[in-house]
Amino acid sequence: MMRKLMAAVVLTAVLLMTGCASVPMAGKNADAKAKQFGPSQGGTANLYIYRNEIIGSAIKMPVLIDGVEAGDTVAKAYIFKTLPPGSHTIVSKAENDSSLTVDMQAGQNYFVWQEVKMGVLYARSKLHLVTEATGEDGVRECGLVKGDGSAEMALAATANAKLASTTPTSTTPTAEAAPTEPNPSPQLAVAPNQVQSSTPVATAPIAAAVTSTPEPVAKIKSAAQDLPSQTAAVAPVQSMSVAAITPQDSAAIAAIEPLAQSVATGLGCGAVQANGATTFIAPCGTYGVLIDCDSGQCRPIHTVHVKSDE
Template sequence: MVRLHKLFTIIAISSAAILSGCASVKTASTSADAKAKTFVTNPNQAKLYIYRNEFMGAALRMAVELNGKEIGKTGPKSYFAVDVAPGKHNIVSKAENDTSLEVMAEAGKNYFIWQEVKMGFLLARSKLQLVDEAQGKAGVRESQLLEMDGNSSANISNTSPSANVNAGAGTNSSSNTTTNTQTKPVNPSVDTSATTTPAKQAEASSYPVKIEKVPFEIGTSSATVERIAKQNSCESKQGAGLLYKKGPVEVYRVECSDGREIKARCELRQCSIFTP
């Protein structure tokens, strides 16, 4: 038992070091970064912005593969900007897990893929999500452009016979990936479920806070909660106000125009409605 406890202690210390350090990645020039952040597109191509705007797992570089070939590795607050031909493209993020996403790209459009970092057992995990333009641009603007692998070939064939990518790299991807196909931008934080379990309701209601008296304040997940409220036919002029925050947990309130009131609990940007 003592040895087992020591093993878990070593694992915890190692994980903390990995999650708190800072990975070294090769960034592009300031001028290239500024040009990418104009978000100008080629009428004959689409552009993929693959960004990682979090410090969690900062010591771990996460490899990104496009159509089966590695284009480079991300670090905290970094992104790739890749011009691709119209058609289907497969993106893979490799960390403690492998996760993949298929994007059907149209010419003249930008697509924003968020490489979300999550807590893993020994290393950080990741999840690729196609997000809307507003969220994507905000994430890219707070990040630094990366140089793609210098050993990459000039073109990477995608999963569609007629389309090519204008930059890429040389290694093959693993076949053991979790595929998540999306064809239009979505907000990854919205929990579309209108109900919560009794356990979550009890947990959320256990916080000893008089939330009715907290002044209105915008929080990180206000926009997410507002979308959830609209999904439950709740329209509000004021929006979602932050009522309570402790660590990763936030509680929000939305006053509906029809007199109802909706409260939501968010943890690590995952939100759901609860009844105190």
């Protein structure tokens, strides 16, 4: 019995100190952008989970956020996620499960160190919330694990559904309004000096009115599995107008518009409409999705309210 225990300890030590596990890694541009440590946009928060030690290089450790698979870490690697603000529980799975709950605020960066320890039959881990200075130094020693954006979208959809379920519905009777002319079909609000996209905006998806928030969110969530190029979160719904476009932007828009339309079609949305030189808005029922094409890939950023003409 003692010999078996010693053999297991020796085997664990060998696995911890030798070998090299691998996971898909993101490109240099995505890694460099994440390491700028800029504040998160669109009312979200940035989360870095890093593992900057050599120990345990032969072992991959899965990471879950609020029960959603966020990816696997290896030695000298980090996971970067953009999440809705609020309380999030992170779990590192190894011989043990290490859990850490972090209360995140919009526009802030949060750093979690995944410490690796020697176990009996397998490696163990422990999660630590560290300061920004410590976290940035640790992340700089690591490479970015590749993600497809599905974790962020699932978490954002869950947050939106939770918000919708907790929003009270008014039951106060209202006075009968005088007859008015029927409202025109909802349209995206366009600035007066906007140069229109060459692709007409589809109004059919908008005409099929959506009466609650979860439906467009669920549609976006289910389509996420078919969009491997997505790398950013769909944040909570925001109200916004389409930005003005200068004539100099027209050539760039024409080049990347088909890519943005491909993402919109995968999400079940209508024809995209330009919103600046590198962003587009696609109508999805009574909501729209903001699509960013700044990094050579087009990916959904967050949902927006569609404004009706009055």
